[in-house]
Amino acid sequence: ILIIALLPYSNTQIIIPTTTGLVSGKIVNTNGVDQFAYLGIPYAQPPVDQLRFKPPVPIDQWSGILNATGYKNSCPQQTPISLLDPNSTEMQISEDCLYLNIFTPNPSSAGNRSVLIWIHGGGFSYGTGSWWQGQMLSANEDIVVVTMNYRLGIFGFMTSGEKDVNQRSIPANLGLQDQNSALKWINDNIENFGGNKDQITIAGNSAGAVAVANHLVMPSSNGLFRRAIIQSAVFRDSPSYYKAKLTSEFTLSDANKFFAQYSMAAKCYKNTTIETVNCLKALSIQQLLQIQMRFSGSNPYFPVVDGDIIPESTYKAFASGKFEKADIMIGTMLNDGYFFLLFLPNISHGISRNQFKNYINTNFPAASERIKLSIQYQYTDWANISSPVVNRDRYGDMYNDYFFSVPSENYAEVFSRYVPTYLYIFAHRTAGTSMPAFVKAVHTLEISYVFGYPLDPPANFPEKFDDTDRQVCRQVMSYWGNFIRQGNPSDSTSALAWPRYEQTSKDYMWIAPKLAIKKNYYSKQVAFWNQYLPQLATLT
Numbered sequence: 001i002l003i004i005a006l007l008p009y010s011n012t013q014i015i016i017p018t019t020t021g022l023v024s025g026k027i028v029n030t031n032g033v034d035q036f037a038y039l040g041i042p043y044a045q046p047p048v049d050q051l052r053f054k055p056p057v058p059i060d061q062w063s064g065i066l067n068a069t070g071y072k073n074s075c076p077q078q079t080p081i082s083l084l085d086p087n088s089t090e091m092q093i094s095e096d097c098l099y100l101n102i103f104t105p106n107p108s109s110a111g112n113r114s115v116l117i118w119i120h121g122g123g124f125s126y127g128t129g130s131w132w133q134g135q136m137l138s139a140n141e142d143i144v145v146v147t148m149n150y151r152l153g154i155f156g157f158m159t160s161g162e163k164d165v166n167q168r169s170i171p172a173n174l175g176l177q178d179q180n181s182a183l184k185w186i187n188d189n190i191e192n193f194g195g196n197k198d199q200i201t202i203a204g205n206s207a208g209a210v211a212v213a214n215h216l217v218m219p220s221s222n223g224l225f226r227r228a229i230i231q232s233a234v235f236r237d238s239p240s241y242y243k244a245k246l247t248s249e250f251t252l253s254d255a256n257k258f259f260a261q262y263s264m265a266a267k268c269y270k271n272t273t274i275e276t277v278n279c280l281k282a283l284s285i286q287q288l289l290q291i292q293m294r295f296s297g298s299n300p301y302f303p304v305v306d307g308d309i310i311p312e313s314t315y316k317a318f319a320s321g322k323f324e325k326a327d328i329m330i331g332t333m334l335n336d337g338y339f340f341l342l343f344l345p346n347i348s349h350g351i352s353r354n355q356f357k358n359y360i361n362t363n364f365p366a367a368s369e370r371i372k373l374s375i376q377y378q379y380t381d382w383a384n385i386s387s388p389v390v391n392r393d394r395y396g397d398m399y400n401d402y403f404f405s406v407p408s409e410n411y412a413e414v415f416s417r418y419v420p421t422y423l424y425i426f427a428h429r430t431a432g433t434s435m436p437a438f439v440k441a442v443h444t445l446e447i448s449y450v451f452g453y454p455l456d457p458p459a460n461f462p463e464k465f466d467d468t469d470r471q472v473c474r475q476v477m478s479y480w481g482n483f484i485r486q487g488n489p490s491d492s493t494s495a496l497a498w499p500r501y502e503q504t505s506k507d508y509m510w511i512a513p514k515l516a517i518k519k520n521y522y523s524k525q526v527a528f529w530n531q532y533l534p535q536l537a538t539l540t
Contacts, residue, residue, distance in 0.1 A: 014107055018189045021062040026069040028103075028135045030456045035135040038102040038193065040072035043185040044178065046096035047151065052281050053158075053170040056098060056181040072099040074128040075152050076285045078293055081126060095155065095285060100148040100182050103134030104194045111191025114199040114485045115144045117225070119179060121206030121444070124301045125153040125292075136452030141481030144195035146186055150178035154262070154292045157301040160273050161256025165308040169273045172255065172306035176214055183215070183224040201227040201484045205447050209233035213411070214303050214310055216324045217317040223324075227487055229480070230330040231450075232443055235407035237315045243534035245366040246402070249313065250304055258300040266291050318414040327487035328415045329480075331424030331508070332408050337400025339443035341392065348436060350388025356380075356395055363402075371533055378528055392438065401525040409526050412501050422489055423501040423508035423521060428472050430454075432464025446511075449476040468513050476511065 014036060015024045025038035044056035051057060073094035074080050080091045105113065116137070120127040134145030150156060156175030162168045171177070187197045202225045204212045209230040215221040216228060236247045263269040266287070268279035280288070292301075305313050317323050341347050344359070351359065360379070361372050379398040384390040408423070415421040426446040435442055448454065454465035454473035465473075479489040479498060489498045489509075496515045499507045506523070510516040 015065055016107055016192050018192060020059050020185075022065045023068045024065050025102075025107075028133075030135045030139050030452075033139045035139050036104050036107050036193075037135060038068040038104075038107075039070055039130075040099045040101065041066065041068050042072075042098060043100050043148070043182045044098040047098065047155070047174075048095045050281070052095065052155070053174070053277060055171055055174060055177050058181070059185075071101065071128075071130040072149070073097050074130075075149050076155055076289060077122075077126050077152050078289050080128065081122075093285065097149045097151070098178055098181070099129070100146055100185070101129055101134070102190075102193050103138040103145040105138055105142055105144075107193045111194055112196050113142060113144050113194050115146065115186070115190055115195040115197070115201065116484050117146045117148070117183065117186060117200060117202045119148065119150075119202065119204035119208035119211045121204060121208040122152070123299065124157050124175060124207045124210075124303075125296070125299075127152065127207075132447060132451050133458055134451065136456050137450065137477060137481075140452050140455070140477050141484065143481060143484055144190060144193055146182075146190070148179065148182045150182070151175045153301045154288050157303070158259060158262065159252070159255050159304065159306065160259050160277065161252050162273070163252065163307075165306065169277045170259070171309075172252070173214075173303050173309040176211060176218065176303055176309060177220075179211060179215070180218065180220050180224075183221060187224055198226065199485070200225040201229060203229035203231065203450075205231040205444060206234065210235070210303065213314045216326060217311065217314055217322065218309060219311065220309065221324070225324070225326060227327040227483065228324075228329075229483065230328065230408075230411070231446065232332050232336050232404060233330075233408070233411075234403050235315070235411060236403070237313045238407055238410045238530070239315070240410075240530040240534045244371055244537045245368070246364050246371070246533070248366065250300070250302055252304055252306055255300070255304045258295070258298075262291060262295065265294060315410070315414070318411065321418050323418075325419050327483070328412075328419055328421045329424070329483050329489065330408055330412050330415065330421065331426060332400075332404040333441050333443055333446060334425055334427040335396065335400055335440040336404040336443045337398070337402070338393075338396040338439040340399050340403075341396050341439060342436075347392060348438065350390075350392040351395060352388060353385060353391060356391040359395055360398065368537065370536060370539075374533060374536060389438075396439070401522065401529065405522045406526050406529045409506075409521050410530070412521075413503055416501050416503055420487060421501045422483065422498055423506075424498075424511055425508060425518075425521075426476075427510055427512040428469075430463050431466040431469055434462045446476070449473045450480050452477055472511070472513060475515065479509070 025036050027034050028037045042059050073092045075097035076093045120131050129147035129149045138145045159172035160170040202212050210233050212228050241247050263276045270276045379394045381390045412423045429441040454469040482491050483489040498509045506521045508521050510518050
């Protein structure tokens with residue numbers, strides 16, 4: 001390994017060789033411990049001009065030394081969201097955005113550290129790899145941390161949708177293909193940064209967790225990682241949901257229809273698909289994003305089973321054992337679903353009984369009236385039926401169970417048939433969170449604990465932490481770190497041993513200031529959504 005160190009140590013520049021060229025990083029300090037950061041390393045050619053809407057192309061070799069000391073542009077998205085600095089480079093958008101970031105305790109040592117690859121969330125329409133800095137986690141758990149950008153929205157998750165994969169003018173799942181290219185680059189190069197390519201864990205939250213699940217079934221990702229962490233994924237492909245017509249699969253045919261609708265809105269719908277795509281390629285980023293926003297309510301920017309990159313739905317593949325046999329950690333926030341309340345008008349004051357019923361009915365347009373009524377009855381607090389605040393919270397509970405808790409149980413159950421599986425509920429709310437009080441322990445709050453922010457918050461980070469937060473953070477990083485290193489979140493020093501999820505006992509870890517092992521994860525809610533509603537749907 002070529003390493004060039006320019007002393008004194010405080011100004012050390014460590015230059016690392018990669019398969020695509022030399023890179024120089026910078027030292028970042030966390031709580032008095034130096035870590036090394038390599039920011040903005042390209043892993044594929046910029047998908048610009050004729051490469052727009054094309055699969056990622058391997059990056060060409062560069063000459064000289066790449067200055068990898070700052071984050072690069074975010075992939076195109078409407079109004080990028082900054083967690084740290086709204087004036088930073090990564091808040092600028094560009095199609096030249098396929099970059100990754102590496103944080104390592106010591107790139108000069110032999111490649112023997114376990115590796116975490118983090119895939120950001122954001123509904124496949126927002127986000128950037130720079131959302132989460134990895135130096136606190138790498139320092140505390142002595143691992144290598146990698147984050148990445150990938151194409152979003154119309155650029156990463158629209159396909160022309162032809163049945164024949166060889167005839168598709170816009171291939172499916174380009175954003176997932178970007179992630180796969182990053183995984184391959186990391187496998188080829190991470191040993192030079194002190195990592196072990198045979199000890200890679202992929203992890204993500206929300207849409208990032210959905211991406212992780214898809215990599216478990218993507219043939220192109222086989223062998224590129226050993227473990228997977230699925231945090232607060234939104235899964236709606238459970239058979240029980242389809243039987244009750246609570247949702248329907250977003251198919252390749254649906255993707256093809258959306259492509260036609262989008263093209264017509266862009267005034268690009270032509271006689272042939274090739275002409276249509278060429279017209280879309282001629283539009284500016286802002287033009288494409290403005291049209292994208294017209295369809296944001298239906299959220300068609302999502303992985304699709306295309307028979308190629310994704311051979312079949314994740315749930316079907318997991319249930320039949322057709323997935324990468326990785327160790328699994330999966331879980332949710334206690335109130336993940338309350339996040340969706342934030343998008344409703346005047347929600348801080350609560351909702352009326354009529355609004356409660358209307359919101360539920362709107363969520364399940366294809367379901368029968370008896371199914372909708374059953375959901376209303378199940379989630380009504382009959383002792384407080386006229387309380388707007390109680391109605392709001394019960395609606396949040398419905399969202400939480402439907403989108404997060406029950407699907408996580410379904411996935412943990414099928415995973416546990418084949419691989420070691422560990423389930424959790426994160427029940428702690430940050431003391432100084434900027435989230436309103438009524439959303440409780442809500443979606444995304446756990447990420448800062450995984451990355452160690454309570455122990456050393458980055459400048460300008462909006463959350464404020466107290467001693468209890470720091471206590472929870474140490475526990476979380478220890479469990480996550482153990483899992484990343486050995487596939488088991490517990491070791492001899494753990495405050496509480498975390499048992500594997502088994503179909504009989506359904507054990508899970510309750511993550512809070514007072515840790516606990518609990519059983520029978522959401523048994524009543526699981527029975528309602530998985531058994532009662534599908535049976536009700538079959539009655540005449």
